[in-house]
Amino acid sequence: MTALRVEGLYKVFGRRPEEAVARLRAGATADEVRATGATPAVIDASFAVQPGEIFVVMGLSGSGKSTLLRMLNGLLEPTAGSVFAGEEQITGLDDKRLREVRQRRMSMVFQHFALLPHRSVAENAGYALEVRGVDRRTRLAAAREALAMVGLEGEADRRPDELSGGMQQRVGLARALASEAEILLMDEAFSALDPLIRREMQDQLLDLQRRLGRTIVFITHDLNEAMRLGDRVAIMRSGRIVRTGTPEDILADPGDDYVARFLADVDRSRVYTAADVMTDADTVVHADDSPSAVLAALGVHGDTSALVVDDRGGLTGVVTEGDLRDAGRPGGAGTIAAHVRPPAARVAATDPLADLLGPVGTSDLPVVVVDDEGHPSGVVHPGAVLAALAGAPAEEADGRPAGVPVDAVPVDAVPAPERIDERPELAGGPRG
Ligand SMILES: Nc1ncnc2c1ncn2[C@@H]1O[C@H](COP(=O)(O)OP(=O)(O)OP(=O)(O)O)[C@@H](O)[C@H]1O
Ligand SMILES: [Mg+2]
Structure with missing residues (x-):
């Protein structure tokens, strides 16, 4: 069973959004639709995330990443299409159930994480449980456990403003972990951190993921971060997902020039493994x-x-x-x-x-x-x-480039993005 499934998802802001979706479905370009006063932010997104997978959505500023993420937990209502968390259809839920889903099933971590200034670090980490009405002792115990996971066990009784930016970000992560939500949605969660701390947080997330096996949708505009964290990476361009695959798949076969241009900056020595x-x-x-x-x-x-x-x-x-x-x-x-x-x-x-x-x-x-x-x-x-x-993985004896799974789709077999839901790699599970 998939942890999270998105089918034909659209979000159009501005004038007459439904009409805009109909035009897009009929083949209109995003620019043509924009000329009518509507802003297509997410266009026909489909993908499935497997339990325990880190699914990274990467794209330039304005490509629709945050809009997509906010539709996953119902913070934004899609103009068309549907979202399923496990068996439960998220689209169309009433507000009360949506709040429950956000409190229990999907926890979100933002770039600028707002900690409550007058509460201790532990109280902040246990905040999601507090909102859910969990008693103080239980939630502080869970909070301390989560703080230990992110290396902040010694800071539980301090105030947020006594912590560095990186530590505050870790409190945000601890809060999501303490919530016990099986799905974590992380929107540029590490982008505000300086490079060294950012790398540390990435390592910590990978380590936590190995131990806890949560399902994570991670948004970033940094391709190196995407390649480092993602079991699979979806690349968004102007509202559309233009490529989905494992980091190795994408490096070996970008699929189009847009993606290839991104890849020029990737540190391949950190994507490829032995x-x-x-x-x-x-x-x-x-x-x-x-x-x-x-x-x-x-x-x-x-x-x-x-x-x-x-x-x-x-x-x-x-x-x-x-x-x-x-x-x-x-x-x-x-x-x-x-x-x-x-x-x-x-x-x-x-x-x-x-x-x-x-x-x-x-x-x-x-x-x-x-x-x-x-x-x-x-x-x-x-x-x-x-x-x-050099970007040209050595041919192995069986004729396929090293690093490309045997079932990888050859470039000329990749259908147009409109049919992205039919692409077999979207149904694939996390890497080893
Ligand atoms: N509430 C809104 N009303 C109107 N347009 C919006 C709204 N939210 C987002 N948009 C537009 O939708 C598009 C996608 O925005 P979104 O915030 O999802 O991009 P993003 O990929 O997260 O960018 P960034 O990397 O800068 O965070 C942009 O053109 C943006 O201007
Ligand atoms: Mg954003």
């Missing part, structure tokens, strides 16, 4: 194998180094063809044990390329991707890293 550029390790051997057997295996696979694993399959190191040959008696007896060296680095599949650049650039030995149990799942070649950074 998993996107790794290739299978073909030659995997044991320390008690003989040099001749290992050299033969390297020859078969055309590799210059082999991964050495123990009996449980855990990585113990690497051996290179050069070391084995230099040792002389390449055809001789004995084992390779004396030639096993540590790899250039052990990395996790989720590590960003930025963390791989050092070892890849300074060592001739392989960088090995290992899983939680220490089993090798692949190796990273410098060429694949450079290709990904």
Whole structure:
């Protein structure tokens, strides 16, 4: 089941909005409609957000992001289309039920978060529960727990004006977390923060998300932030969603020039991960194998180094063809044990390329991707890293670019935005 579903959503401000929607549906451009005195802010938006997913909506100022977000929790009534939270249709609910939905199911975090100046940090964090009529003890306990999650446990009894801007923003996040709403709507929640604190907040959000698994719709006009946080990213332009996909999908295939121009500024080393550029390790051997057997295996696979694993399959190191040959008696007896060296680095599949650049650039030995149990799942070649950074992910053996899911839609198969609801990637779940 989807956590949040939006179908054919429109918001038109100004004169005769319904008429404007009819014109847009009949093929009128936004400019033509604007000439009649109406302002189309959101045009035919459709998408589905899976439980536990961070869905980022990104676009320039005025592209309709806030308008879209405010329709999700009923703060704004759509001109046409519908919104579902789980099974419940949000559009058309009466005010009382809408308030309940906002208090219990969907919590919103704004850019300039208004804290109540005369209440303590803990009371502010528990405010959503207070509005809901939860008793003081319960809500302060929940507030303290949420403050601990955002690293503010020591500040519970202070006043908001004693906190820095970044800390105040974290109180806002704590308030949303304490509300226990399963859906968090975050509108430019980090945009007012300076870059270092902003990055810290992004890390914290990713960390919280891994632990709590809330569903998050996150709005930003910063593409690097979008790429960093989003399981999937929807790009808005002049009211329309023009591209939806995982960050890797979008980087590999922007879909149109507008999106491609955005991507020029993206720090690819933080979007692509080791998993996107790794290739299978073909030659995997044991320390008690003989040099001749290992050299033969390297020859078969055309590799210059082999991964050495123990009996449980855990990585113990690497051996290179050069070391084995230099040792002389390449055809001789004995084992390779004396030639096993540590790899250039052990990395996790989720590590960003930025963390791989050092070892890849300074060592001739392989960088090995290992899983939680220490089993090798692949190796990273410098060429694949450079290709990904250059915007042309290396072709893998099966002919698809690294980092693009097998089911990714080729560019010429992407339908016009009007039919965005039929695009299969919209129904996709969060990444691994
Ligand atoms: N209440 C309103 N009345 C009339 N027009 C509005 C209203 N709210 C928004 N708009 C218009 O709708 C369009 C989209 O605005 P919106 O605030 O959703 O953009 P945004 O993407 O959130 O921009 P920003 O990044 O600057 O916050 C803009 O043209 C804006 O002027
Ligand atoms: Mg906005």
